[in-house]
Amino acid sequence: MKKERLYLKIANIIEEQIANETLKFGDKLPSIRTVQKIYNVSMNTAKQAFLKLESKSLIEPRLREGYFVSNTSPRRFPLPSVGKLLSSPDEKPPDDLIDKVVSSMTSEGITRFSLGTPSASMLPTAKLNKGIFKKIRELNNSGTSYHPVQGSAYLRRMVSKWSMVYGGGLTENDLITTSGTMNALFHCLLAVSKPGDTMAVETPVFFGTIQIAKSLGLHVIEIPSHPLTGVDLAALKKVLHKITVCCFTTNFSNPLGSLMPDNHKKELVNMLAEYDIPLIEDDLYGNLFFGTERPKPCKIFDKAGIVMWCSSVSKTLAPGYRVGWVAPGRFKDKIMRHKLLQTISAPILYEEVIADFMEHGRYEHHLRNFRNRLYANCLHFQRAIEEYFPDNTKISQPQGGFVLWLELDERIDTAKLYDTAIRKNISFAPGRMFTLQERYHNCMRLSFALEWNDKLENDLKRLGRIVKNSL
Amino acid sequence: MKKERLYLKIANIIEEQIANETLKFGDKLPSIRTVQKIYNVSMNTAKQAFLKLESKSLIEPRLREGYFVSNTSPRRFPLPSVGKLLSSPDEKPPDDLIDKVVSSMTSEGITRFSLGTPSASMLPTAKLNKGIFKKIRELNNSGTSYHPVQGSAYLRRMVSKWSMVYGGGLTENDLITTSGTMNALFHCLLAVSKPGDTMAVETPVFFGTIQIAKSLGLHVIEIPSHPLTGVDLAALKKVLHKITVCCFTTNFSNPLGSLMPDNHKKELVNMLAEYDIPLIEDDLYGNLFFGTERPKPCKIFDKAGIVMWCSSVSKTLAPGYRVGWVAPGRFKDKIMRHKLLQTISAPILYEEVIADFMEHGRYEHHLRNFRNRLYANCLHFQRAIEEYFPDNTKISQPQGGFVLWLELDERIDTAKLYDTAIRKNISFAPGRMFTLQERYHNCMRLSFALEWNDKLENDLKRLGRIVKNSL
Numbered sequence: 001m002k003k004e005r006l007y008l009k010i011a012n013i014i015e016e017q018i019a020n021e022t023l024k025f026g027d028k029l030p031s032i033r034t035v036q037k038i039y040n041v042s043m044n045t046a047k048q049a050f051l052k053l054e055s056k057s058l059i060e061p062r063l064r065e066g067y068f069v070s071n072t073s074p075r076r077f078p079l080p081s082v083g084k085l086l087s088s089p090d091e092k093p094p095d096d097l098i099d100k101v102v103s104s105m106t107s108e109g110i111t112r113f114s115l116g117t118p119s120a121s122m123l124p125t126a127k128l129n130k131g132i133f134k135k136i137r138e139l140n141n142s143g144t145s146y147h148p149v150q151g152s153a154y155l156r157r158m159v160s161k162w163s164m165v166y167g168g169g170l171t172e173n174d175l176i177t178t179s180g181t182m183n184a185l186f187h188c189l190l191a192v193s194k195p196g197d198t199m200a201v202e203t204p205v206f207f208g209t210i211q212i213a214k215s216l217g218l219h220v221i222e223i224p225s226h227p228l229t230g231v232d233l234a235a236l237k238k239v240l241h242k243i244t245v246c247c248f249t250t251n252f253s254n255p256l257g258s259l260m261p262d263n264h265k266k267e268l269v270n271m272l273a274e275y276d277i278p279l280i281e282d283d284l285y286g287n288l289f290f291g292t293e294r295p296k297p298c299k300i301f302d303k304a305g306i307v308m309w310c311s312s313v314s315k316t317l318a319p320g321y322r323v324g325w326v327a328p329g330r331f332k333d334k335i336m337r338h339k340l341l342q343t344i345s346a347p348i349l350y351e352e353v354i355a356d357f358m359e360h361g362r363y364e365h366h367l368r369n370f371r372n373r374l375y376a377n378c379l380h381f382q383r384a385i386e387e388y389f390p391d392n393t394k395i396s397q398p399q400g401g402f403v404l405w406l407e408l409d410e411r412i413d414t415a416k417l418y419d420t421a422i423r424k425n426i427s428f429a430p431g432r433m434f435t436l437q438e439r440y441h442n443c444m445r446l447s448f449a450l451e452w453n454d455k456l457e458n459d460l461k462r463l464g465r466i467v468k469n470s471l
Numbered sequence: 472m473k474k475e476r477l478y479l480k481i482a483n484i485i486e487e488q489i490a491n492e493t494l495k496f497g498d499k500l501p502s503i504r505t506v507q508k509i510y511n512v513s514m515n516t517a518k519q520a521f522l523k524l525e526s527k528s529l530i531e532p533r534l535r536e537g538y539f540v541s542n543t544s545p546r547r548f549p550l551p552s553v554g555k556l557l558s559s560p561d562e563k564p565p566d567d568l569i570d571k572v573v574s575s576m577t578s579e580g581i582t583r584f585s586l587g588t589p590s591a592s593m594l595p596t597a598k599l600n601k602g603i604f605k606k607i608r609e610l611n612n613s614g615t616s617y618h619p620v621q622g623s624a625y626l627r628r629m630v631s632k633w634s635m636v637y638g639g640g641l642t643e644n645d646l647i648t649t650s651g652t653m654n655a656l657f658h659c660l661l662a663v664s665k666p667g668d669t670m671a672v673e674t675p676v677f678f679g680t681i682q683i684a685k686s687l688g689l690h691v692i693e694i695p696s697h698p699l700t701g702v703d704l705a706a707l708k709k710v711l712h713k714i715t716v717c718c719f720t721t722n723f724s725n726p727l728g729s730l731m732p733d734n735h736k737k738e739l740v741n742m743l744a745e746y747d748i749p750l751i752e753d754d755l756y757g758n759l760f761f762g763t764e765r766p767k768p769c770k771i772f773d774k775a776g777i778v779m780w781c782s783s784v785s786k787t788l789a790p791g792y793r794v795g796w797v798a799p800g801r802f803k804d805k806i807m808r809h810k811l812l813q814t815i816s817a818p819i820l821y822e823e824v825i826a827d828f829m830e831h832g833r834y835e836h837h838l839r840n841f842r843n844r845l846y847a848n849c850l851h852f853q854r855a856i857e858e859y860f861p862d863n864t865k866i867s868q869p870q871g872g873f874v875l876w877l878e879l880d881e882r883i884d885t886a887k888l889y890d891t892a893i894r895k896n897i898s899f900a901p902g903r904m905f906t907l908q909e910r911y912h913n914c915m916r917l918s919f920a921l922e923w924n925d926k927l928e929n930d931l932k933r934l935g936r937i938v939k940n941s942l
Contacts (some may be wrong), residue, residue: 029530032911049887053689065750092615105617106617106619117616117617123612123615125612128613128615129613132603132607133604133607136600136603136604136614141591141594141596141791142597142599142600143789143791143792144591144594144596144599144788144789144790144791144792145586145588145591145790145791146577146791147791148577179650179814179817180814180815180816181812182812182813182815183814186812186813194666195666197667208815211812212812212813213808215808215812267859306749314815318614318615319615319815319816320612320614320616320617320618320816320818321614321615321818322814322816322817322818337686338686340685341653341657341679341682341683343650343651343653343654343656343657343793344653344679344785344790344793345651345790345793346650346793347791347792347793347821348791349820350818368828398883460572
């Protein structure tokens with residue numbers, strides 16, 4: 001056999017395996033070295049076979065993780081619509097709905113597609129515990145004394161080191177630790193706005209962001225956002241003159257899962273710098289990418305110090321630890337003072353445990369596995385929803401994170417549907433939670449950071465039936 | 472010997488021991504049972520001897536701790552003056568001075584009379600660590616998951632149980648946990664005030680309280696406060712019409728150490744209820760009493776729900792844990808919402824560790840020893856200051872807590888004196904930190920929650936010399 005034929009033959013065999021679903025989409029392929037040994041060919045031939053398959057979009061590489069079967073089945077369901085630019089003074093905060101759904105999040109015995117954090121079984125709790133035992137022994141006075149208000153230097157050093165991966169270029173002195181990302185957001189808002197000011201957010205947007213804005217007396221403008229590329233910059237530009245501060249999740253927004261392209265990020269930062277409008281960048285999902293590399297934050301395009309980059313380990317390691325941080329650019333002094341006055345000092349134990357976890361490669365190792373599981377779950381969910389939900393369903397195509405946004409038949413009110421579902425021990429997040437305006441009644445957010453198994457698939461099937469029955 | 476003579480004879484022997492300083496003031500006397508055995512007399516006779524000594528004010532009982540030698544030496548130094556009612560719009564926040572002094576608090580190698588927390592060596596750190604190891608094993612998901620926003624039910628149950636001791640009558644549902652007392656204060660202020668409102672505080676007052684008020688855009692009225700009995704209610708009454716909220720430390724105010732009598736507390740609460748003015752009661756020193764029983768908080772006189780009772784273990788167990796709580800009366804819902812929005816959830820580990828410490832009697836045991844040490848230190852400090860400081864020094868008579876307030880010759884500027892002292896490795900808190908007005912330049916606060924030993928006495932002597940030299 002000639003060399004060309006050889007690699008084509010191997011590619012054909014694998015293509016056949018994909019076609020007959022011996023290899024399903026989301027599955028990891030054998031490594032190039034394994035293929036080389038199985039077929040007794042050169043490394044080069046094995047590589048060529050993979051490149052051939054990749055060129056046909058049948059498989060896709062992921063950094064340091066090898067090749068995976070792509071989602072080759074044509075999408076049956078289209079993307080959800082883009083929300084309109086709305087800032088009606090006739091806002092209706094969905095507080096009661098949020099309270100109801102949030103209270104269900106701690107109930108046991110129900111399938112919580114409503115969750116905003118990964119299922120505890122997907123987190124490396126035992127390994128983190130080891131870190132606690134170690135750190136209790138190492139910490140000065142075992143952590144019973146006050147700590148510097150800026151937070152653990154060890155954690156700040158690790159986060160700044162980590163930021164190098166995507167060109168962050170932060171130093172430990174650029175960072176302040178916070179009690180999770182929401183707390184970082186709160187500090188940023190307090191530093192740059194006053195009651196009566198206006199904040200721009202994506203739409204749909206995480207409900208906590210609009211609730212915190214309202215609690216501080218801010219107006220909110222919801223900027224149209226594309227399910228794939230995020231904030232519509234042209235729409236934003238139209239209202240810039242009204243805006244005091246922006247708060248965007250450029251990497252895997254919640255609930256859309258959109259990823260703002262780098263050139264948009266750069267344009268956004270330049271535009272805001274020109275108008276001297278601070279940007280709170282909520283980058284808490286950035287490490288949960290499905291692509292080949294960690295997306296960049298806007299922060300790296302920020303020369304004027306207007307970007308306040310916020311992140312945490314709440315979505316990746318331990319929500320309950322409340323370990324987050326902010327790189328607040330030129331607002332650092334103000335935020336340090338607010339943190340000092342509001343809590344004097346933060347408990348340092350968990351910050352040190354996380355830093356230790358990062359330094360010794362455990363965080364990277366966990367993230368690699370976690371991302372694979374999330375991506376596989378995302379594909380499972382999309383397939384199941386295409387199978388069990390009505391034909392006119394629209395569904396997002398997240399490129400990271402762990403939530404899906406569904407747009408259902410417009411006659412459906414998901415707030416009512418929620419009550420039906422919860423009686424059948426299923427919870428989800430109704431669309432109305434993600435806006436201050438009267439819209440998204442027919443939408444829902446589903447978390448896929450849950451253990452995939454037959455029961456879960458059956459629960460999606462049951463949820464699909466509840467949707468169908470409501471029509 | 473007749474019975475009368477017998478008890479008198481014993482009383483005389485002990486009186487003699489006190490006179491020749493075999494028993495020094497602050498020392499614990501042998502128990503009544505021991506005295507009974509030593510002198511081979513009846514319990515009753517031993518008791519009568521003690522009563523005789525008590526009637527002469529030579530000894531004093533402390534609840535469940537036995538009898539102690541009283542401070543019988545006449546005070547050489549008078550009490551500090553009472554500050555005037557001031558709310559000049561020409562406020563000068565002492566932020567720079569505070570920053571300077573606070574930054575010295577984490578420096579090693581200097582004697583920190585400036586500290587606002589007990590020396591780590593006086594805290595039961597090893598015992599708390601045991602609690603951590605226990606709780607990590609017991610907690611659901613080891614504490615990595617989100618927790619209910621109201622905070623650990625176990626801690627709230629223990630705090631409410633504890634509150635029974637002084638007639639608190641709180642239930643676990645009346646309480647919300649916070650990240651220390653300052654965080655409780657912040658939540659309370661956010662719930663009941665808006666920028667432009669006016670808050671009344673004691674004078675002198677803890678600098679953190681005025682800084683947090685200014686950061687929220689509040690005006691501050693400093694109410695005259697007596698070094699022994701606290702807030703002057705007549706003075707407060709005069710300005711009630713201007714006030715939105717009061718924030719007082721009725722039990723062992725910082726820096727004066729005053730204790731508001733129960734009838735004042737009752738009058739205060741009734742007066743504020745009549746005007747519908749909320750009271751933030753900062754009761755973080757209440758458990759550190761030198762008298763026979765835990766003083767009551769204003770909260771127990773509160774029928775209208777206007778008192779927000781705040782406390783923590785920052786001054787008694789572990790400042791770095793940031794475990795505090797508030798019983799917010801009728802403002803509970805508002806404060807719960809603020810807490811939710813600002814941090815989603817609080818780490819529960821330390822809250823559970825403290826609850827466990829409380830439940831198993833360890834807190835009470837620690838407090839009993841800690842109070843004895845603090846009281847002895849207070850007497851040591853007062854004696855040393857009378858010996859080493861200028862004759863025109865005035866000094867407070869704290870009835871609990873661990874700070875002394877000194878008023879020096881009015882030509883002295885303690886802010887300048889601070890720079891001299893810090894060069895000689897001694898820090899203290901200059902008086903100007905404790906007011907927004909131009910006053911207390913000649914005052915200083917000294918913490919006595921430090922290990923008493925020859926070095927510490929010598930450092931007080933050196934500080935006295937620095938004061939004398941500056942005249």
